Amino acid sequence: MTTRLHRLCAVFSLAATLLPAAWAQHGGDHAAAAARPAKTGKPALAVGAAFSPAGELWLSGLDEQGRLFVQRSADEGRSWTAPRLLDIAGEKPVADGENRPKIAFGPQATVVISYTRPLAKPYTGEIRMLRSTDGGASFGPPFTVHADRQVITHRFESIAFDARGVLHTVWIDKRDLELSKTAAAQGKPTGKPYRGAAIYRNESTDGGASFGPDLKVADHSCECCRIALSPTPEGGMAALWRHVFEPNERDHGFALLQGAASEPPAAPVRASLDRWAVDACPHHGPGLTPAEGGGYHAVWFGLRGGEAAVRYGRLDAQGRPIGAVQALPDAGAEHADVIAAGPELAIVWRSFDGATQSQRLRAWLSSDGGHSFQLRELAATGLNNDHPRLLRHGQQLYALWRTQEQIHVIALKNSP
Numbered sequence: 001m002t003t004r005l006h007r008l009c010a011v012f013s014l015a016a017t018l019l020p021a022a023w024a025q026h027g028g029d030h031a032a033a034a035a036r037p038a039k040t041g042k043p044a045l046a047v048g049a050a051f052s053p054a055g056e057l058w059l060s061g062l063d064e065q066g067r068l069f070v071q072r073s074a075d076e077g078r079s080w081t082a083p084r085l086l087d088i089a090g091e092k093p094v095a096d097g098e099n100r101p102k103i104a105f106g107p108q109a110t111v112v113i114s115y116t117r118p119l120a121k122p123y124t125g126e127i128r129m130l131r132s133t134d135g136g137a138s139f140g141p142p143f144t145v146h147a148d149r150q151v152i153t154h155r156f157e158s159i160a161f162d163a164r165g166v167l168h169t170v171w172i173d174k175r176d177l178e179l180s181k182t183a184a185a186q187g188k189p190t191g192k193p194y195r196g197a198a199i200y201r202n203e204s205t206d207g208g209a210s211f212g213p214d215l216k217v218a219d220h221s222c223e224c225c226r227i228a229l230s231p232t233p234e235g236g237m238a239a240l241w242r243h244v245f246e247p248n249e250r251d252h253g254f255a256l257l258q259g260a261a262s263e264p265p266a267a268p269v270r271a272s273l274d275r276w277a278v279d280a281c282p283h284h285g286p287g288l289t290p291a292e293g294g295g296y297h298a299v300w301f302g303l304r305g306g307e308a309a310v311r312y313g314r315l316d317a318q319g320r321p322i323g324a325v326q327a328l329p330d331a332g333a334e335h336a337d338v339i340a341a342g343p344e345l346a347i348v349w350r351s352f353d354g355a356t357q358s359q360r361l362r363a364w365l366s367s368d369g370g371h372s373f374q375l376r377e378l379a380a381t382g383l384n385n386d387h388p389r390l391l392r393h394g395q396q397l398y399a400l401w402r403t404q405e406q407i408h409v410i411a412l413k414n415s416p
Contacts, residue, residue, distance in 0.1 A: 051105075051391060070136065129208060168203055272286075312326050312328060
């Protein structure tokens, strides 16, 4: 393995060999982080972003003191209002690359902001939310979204309103792992090892004023990769996440977010076929967006045939892979995102440039639904930076990248 990502995969595999005790304790949670140098006070640059119905671009993130703020731009990121601190009663949200504050706009001037609040035990947390009913002018106090209140993992949430105005919250949850541990300690026949974590969700039909029951989407998800959400053609919501397929292959699972609490979760559709067998979490979630004419565009990171890469592929309406899979034209690509508006398709990622010791923001743009692409260089920094994100407002696509120097907002066209 010669690329930086290949070496990264080697770290994951080495960690699987050298740290079995840690995995037995945490079920693989943060195994990759255990093999990395400790953080040295890096700024928490991870943000959530969304366009309001009025066309303003909003950010939610943490300032240098770890306080939650919102900030707005009325001119596509050329200028910003001063950050406005939100009252969360002294809570300390998480804001790293894969687990960041989120913001979403719903009907009737509803705005919600979610974040993960760490709890006392390592690798535990709960998902908190703020709600506004006046377009973000004011927010109520934070509350916990899920019904389960155990001191366990409820983290890496994603939120989105569907076309009907239903608010979907989806997260990684370890209640089933805890049940398995308890059964094993009691010598019960059901007490067998539990692979990874689980994906849970709930719905709110009143803009976050109340929530339905916690619903299991799937057993055996990866432990610390972001969950991608995408609208469906029918007006609902679909999810894509890194899944632990038996015996231990970390490909991606797809599910439509539908069904009642009384129904057992269906087995997730296998949306990628890398067959990457690694006993660690790569901290590298997928991206998902609707494709013109049906199905979805997807991007993900994985090891396939000995080659580590971020790849792009198409999924059908049920989430099954169709057609050829393409590696992005950058061996150092990481943390990619994808979005589409009709035939216009954008993929962005960051990439380490060893020659300049800097991170580059790059894009692969298509005007024909992914049949052909143009590679674009968008920005670069030698300082700390967030994972890039993609946004859509009307038919216009934007790349957003928060670095230590500035917030880059770049309108994406298919020619410079």
